[in-house]
Amino acid sequence: MSAADVASITAAQIAEGQPLPSLLHRVSATTIVLGALASRDWRPMHHDKDFAVERNGVQNIFLNTPNNAAWFERFITDWTGPKGRLGRLTFAMKKPVFPGDEMCFSGVVRKLGTDATGCHWVDLDLAISVDGELRTTGRARVAVPGDIEDNPWTRKGERWKP
Numbered sequence: 001m002s003a004a005d006v007a008s009i010t011a012a013q014i015a016e017g018q019p020l021p022s023l024l025h026r027v028s029a030t031t032i033v034l035g036a037l038a039s040r041d042w043r044p045m046h047h048d049k050d051f052a053v054e055r056n057g058v059q060n061i062f063l064n065t066p067n068n069a070a071w072f073e074r075f076i077t078d079w080t081g082p083k084g085r086l087g088r089l090t091f092a093m094k095k096p097v098f099p100g101d102e103m104c105f106s107g108v109v110r111k112l113g114t115d116a117t118g119c120h121w122v123d124l125d126l127a128i129s130v131d132g133e134l135r136t137t138g139r140a141r142v143a144v145p146g147d148i149e150d151n152p153w154t155r156k157g158e159r160w161k162p
Contacts, residue, residue, distance in 0.1 A: 022105060059098055072138055087141040093136045125139060
């Protein structure tokens, strides 16, 4: 099945206040180390438990910032489908995510809008929690198709203003 065969959510299917389906992921040391390696983050607190505990005073290695961003992107695009195009993402990591934690991603549609070029925007409030404890909060702005013929990925130049 190609990406073209997978349905994308359209603006007509979204309402303000709508919750996104949650995403659960059990974090392993491998999750953390591979995320750090993929982002070329060689700092030892993301792969060396002794360093993380003795030098940083935390319980274990922990998820880095780019890995958090990648997980948020996955969470958003799992919901939008392949035509969802992330325009902006900001987040604040309140507490670390460690091996053995199960991340629970949640989100809610804060605002819907259409810009002057006809691009449909969805503003989201996002969160990662572990065992009910908030670890990271965020906001995103994502373009979604207005209908099944629309594709935000075709927008360029003046037609793409996230």
